[in-house]
Amino acid sequence: xxxxxxxxxxxxxxxxxxxxxxxxxxxxxxxxxxxxxxxxxxxxxxxxxxxxxxxxxxxxxxxxxxxxxxxxxxxxxxxxxxxxxxxxxxxxxxxxxxxxxxxxxxxxxxxxxxxxxxxxxxxxxxxxxxxxxxxxxxxxxxxxxxxxxxxxxxxxxxxxxxxxxx
Numbered sequence: 302x303x304x305x306x307x308x309x310x311x312x313x314x315x316x317x318x319x320x321x322x323x324x325x326x327x328x329x330x331x332x333x334x335x336x337x338x339x340x341x342x343x344x345x346x347x348x349x350x351x352x353x354x355x356x357x358x359x360x361x362x363x364x365x366x367x368x369x370x371x372x373x374x375x376x377x378x379x380x381x382x383x384x385x386x387x388x389x390x391x392x393x394x395x396x397x398x399x400x401x402x403x404x405x406x407x408x409x410x411x412x413x414x415x416x417x418x419x420x421x422x423x424x425x426x427x428x429x430x431x432x433x434x435x436x437x438x439x440x441x442x443x444x445x446x447x448x449x450x451x452x453x454x455x456x457x458x459x460x461x462x463x464x465x466x467x
Contacts, residue, residue, distance in 0.1 A: 321348065407436075
């Protein structure tokens with residue numbers, strides 16, 4: 302099984318995300334993560350989908366998604382030619398005695414403390430999946446009360462592969 306990151310530019314219309322995820326569901330394809338947001342041009346949305354399968358399945362996914370009416374462009378974001386980022390928010394149970402150690406670990410990973418209460422802290426961290434996974438592993442000794450991860454957002458490096466839509 303291989304992993305592939307697809308970047309789609311789609312018309313910013315009602316139900317577009319539902320139609321794309323529905324295609325995956327109908328065909329039995331797995332979505333590892335999906336992120337979507339409007340682009341600099343509000344007529345279009347950029348969707349990043351991470352999926353896995355063998356080469357034949359991944360090629361089939363690309364062809365099927367490209368056929369959808371709302372899809373204007375589809376690209377494979379290769380790791381060596383792209384920048385991927387993910388955001389995670391982690392609520393950790395910690396008391397006064399543990400707070401300093403959690404803060405020190407967060408500082409090492411350039412994470413931010415975005416909320417503190419008597420019994421917990423919320424930490425915000427951005428980076429590639431490996432960085433976030435490593436930080437979570439470092440928090441193994443603490444009780445993670447809640448975890449929210451955005452999934453990958455990515456862009457190709459340089460200007461060679463920029464798609465201009467009219």
